Structures are given as structure tokens and as C-alpha cells.
Amino acid sequence: MYAQHRQAYVYEVLEEMRVGNLDAAGVAAAAAARAADAKPDAYANEPTRWSGFAVRSAKPFNAEPPPGVLVRTYHTPNEAFYVRNHLPVPAVATADGADYRLSIRVPGGVAGAPRGGVSPTDAACVHTLSLADVQALPAVTLTAAVQCAGNRRTEMSGHRAVKGGAWDACAISNAAWTGARLTDVLASLGVPDVGALAAAGVRHVVFEGADADAEGGVYGASIPLDVLAAGDVLLAWGMNGEPLPADHGAPLRVVAPGIVGARNVKWVTSVALSDEESHSHWQRRDYKGFCPSVCLEDADYDSAPSIQELPITSAVGEVAVSADGRSVTARGYAYAGGGRPVVRVDVSADGGKTWAAADLAGADGQVPAAVCGARYRDYGWTLWSATLPLPAPGRGEVVVKAVDSSYNVQPEGLAGVWNVRGVLNNAWHRVPVGGEG
Ligand code: MTE
Ligand code: MO
Secondary structure, eight states, rough: OOOGGOSHHHHHHHHHHOOOOOHHHHHHHHHHHHHHHHOOTTTTTOOOOTTTOEEETTTEEEEEEEEEEEEEOOSSSGGGEEEEEEOOOOGTTOOSSSTTTEEEEEEEHSSSSSOOOOOSSSOOOEEEEEEHHTSSSSOOOEEEEETTTTOOOTHHHHHHHHOOOOOOOEEEEEEEEEEEEEHHHHHHHTTHHHHEEEEEEOOOEEEEEEEEEOOOOOEEEEGGGGEEESSSSEEEEETTEEEEOOGTTTHHHEETTBBBBBGOSSEEEEOOOOOEOOHHHHHSSBBBOOOOHHHHHHGGTTOOOHHHOOOEEEEEEEEEETTTTSSEEEEEEOOGGGGGOOOEEESSSTTTTOEEEEEEOOSSSSOOOOETTTTEEEOOOEEEEEEEEOOOOTEEEEEEEEEEETTOOOOSSSHHHTTTTTTOOSSSSSEEEESSO
16 A cells, blocks of 8 residues: 555565465466455545645655745645645545544543543543534634654755655645634533643543554554643644645644644544553654664664654745845745744855844734743744845855744754654755855
8 A cells, every 4th residue: 555665675574574476377366356356446535636746655645845835825825735644535534524423532530430540441431523513612723834753854865864755845834723622622521621631640632533554543643631731732624714625634633733743633533531642653653753873673662752842943945046146035934843933043145154034924923922831832833034145146055044932953964863764854954056055
């Protein structure tokens, strides 16, 4: 099912397991039997997509918009919003929503009797909600960028080979999401607030999607309980004022603003309050960072924490040289995880020798840095622009690095952040102007 597995190293692994060879007659007979017993195409439900995408994988569909398009508008148009699917688009994405059901699992220790903390043996209470039940709650709209942990992986593999799908710098987009607060959904079921959940032993909120592999295993991920405290995790049905598109999780997706894309579960079918992280492959055996010297065989997935908030990052989307060749105007995005505001973006046109602070465009001119307790709530990205003199007529190298409200900065090079899975690349982003920088 995974086209990206058709690679030399996969065949090498399989070669060790070869038990024999089929003869031609056997192959023909098997093909005939398969045709007679044809399963429906797992990818029969893929929607029509924008022709402007740079497609990184067709099945499952992975695509990013061109950088010039991405940084043109504060809210990314729905059709151009990057798509990261691990599995086929499920049938629920294109059905009319009437049959859609969401299950919410509340452990016994929380739901009432029996008491005594959260454990898998407690009698849990499983609530079933329709789409209408969720949409009957107060609708909230908030702007949040979603970024894949693998954004800019291609650049990282240029430094040293990594294992993971190719992405340039556009596996990130920004939208205004409309939905119900997950805390409101839980409150409507009589579930106590986050503090009481924590006291009862709940540590994680575990989500599952409707998209499944050939064996029926579904996509899943979880976020720590405390992410709910700010009240901004949504079960969203709207995107930029339109119904949620099939590729982005219709009829309902999790929007966990400030948290890595992988936990923003699309086509969500279940929410479980748990003492444990999700047991899914993507929570436990993927989306984790490692030391630069750790190879695939030595990567200890159990001890590495799952990626949740992403580090401060920025990238150049577009550069335009003035008619006289003396200056360059650069534009791009900057994003900080955990809802932290981007407070400054430094841009250079001479490869990093001299810098200027860029002009920043926040959420349509709104004051960005709202805080709730210790938690920042500025979830949208920041677009920036700067016009700088070029070091030589028509030539230079544009470099960008951003700073967040905790004065976290981006590392200069790839060597220190390189990791075997090619995630979390937030090194200074460089774009040559007029040939060599
Ligand atoms: N949810 C489901 N059900 N299935 C998926 O494959 N991919 C995750 C996340 N949610 C995924 C999912 C990953 S890794 C990312 S980066 C984001 O969705 C991408 O969201 P988008 O496709 O709306 O841009
Ligand atoms: Mo992702």
C-alpha cells in the first residue's frame, strides 16, 4: 500500500526473508484468484486535488504548495493547504455526516463510580455523539498554523541521509478553524475540568481517526492533558469559513493549536481520557527526535518523548531583486510552537554577515500575545518581509532566523539538529539570489 516503501533498503530487508520463488503458472493462478475476489480499491475515496501542488507521494497523498503561493496570504486557501495523509482518505470524509459518530471514553474513576483512579480495568463510560451534538455547542473560530515535524526534511537529507518522506519548506499552512472546544464537549457530558481530571489520574487525551490500513489499524495520536487547559483544542468542522475539506479531516478533526501536525487527528472517531499516551505507531515509533549520532538501529523510541510543541522556525518563501539589482525584497513565514508569539525575524542578504529585523504581519493586525496562565495562545504563524541591499549587483544569499517570546532562536546549521528521522529541522533557512550566494 505504501509507494514510499519501494526502496532499495526495503528490498534488502525482504531479501533476507525470501523462502523461495513462485513459478509463472503459480503467479498467473494467484492473479486470477485475486481478480475473482477483488477487494475495493483502498484509494477509491480520494478527493480531486489542486493542480498547483508539488506532490511528494500519491498514495498516501502528501503534497505541499509552492512557496510563493504559501506566503502570499495570511490564511492559506483551503485548496493550497498542505496535505499529509498516512493512509487512504476514509469513506466518512465524503459521506454527508448523518451517520458519523464520535465516541468519547471517560474512565470510571472520573465518570463517577467506581472510584479509585484511572486504570484500564475501571469500568469506563463511553459516550456516543453525532455531528449535530458537537455542532450544537458554542462555535469558536481561532487561527492556528499546522506544521508537519518533517517540514524541510529534504534539506536535512542533503546534509546526511535520513529515513522519511521528502518535504521542502512548505509542509506548514495557516487557517482559521471553526469548531467546538473539546473542554465544552467534555463538560456537556458531565466530565469535570482539567484539574479534576488530572487529580483522578488522567494524563493524556488519545484520539483515533477513521482512516485505516489493510489490517484495519487506524491512525492515532495523543496530547498531554494539560494542553486542554487553555480551552483552545477544538473539534473542528470549519476551515477558513468553509466546510472542512475531505483531505483535512471532514466531517470533524482535532485542532490542537501550538502542537505538531501529527497530533491534529483528522476524521476523528474517538477521544479517550487516559493515563497513557496513544499506543499508535505514530505516537510511539515515529515523530520523535534523536541525537545526531544515533542511527536507525540504535534509536531508542521508548525513552525519547513524543514531539508535541515544535521549536521556533522560519523560512523564505519568495525573493525579488529590484530592477537596478541593488536590493532584494524577501518574504516568508515564521512560526513558534506552544502558542508562543514570534517576536522578531532577522533577515540577511549577504549570507548571514549583516542582518535587519523584518516587518511582521500578525493575525490581520490583531494584538497577538494573549496569555492564559503560563500558556501562550498565539497560534497563527507570522508572515514577514524585508528589503535589503545586495552585497553585489543582482547577487547574494538571503538567510532568515526567527526569535520567539522566550528568546528561543534557530540554530545556524544542520549538523547540530540532524537526526535519523529527519524531523525538527529549524536551522537558518537560506536561499541564493542570482546564482551562487
Ligand atoms: N490524522 C489522520 N487521521 N490521519 C493522518 O494521516 N496525519 C497527521 C495529522 N492528522 C494524519 C492525521 C499529520 S502527520 C499531519 S502533519 C497533519 O495531520 C496534516 O494535516 P493536513 O493534511 O490537514 O495538512
Ligand atoms: Mo506530519
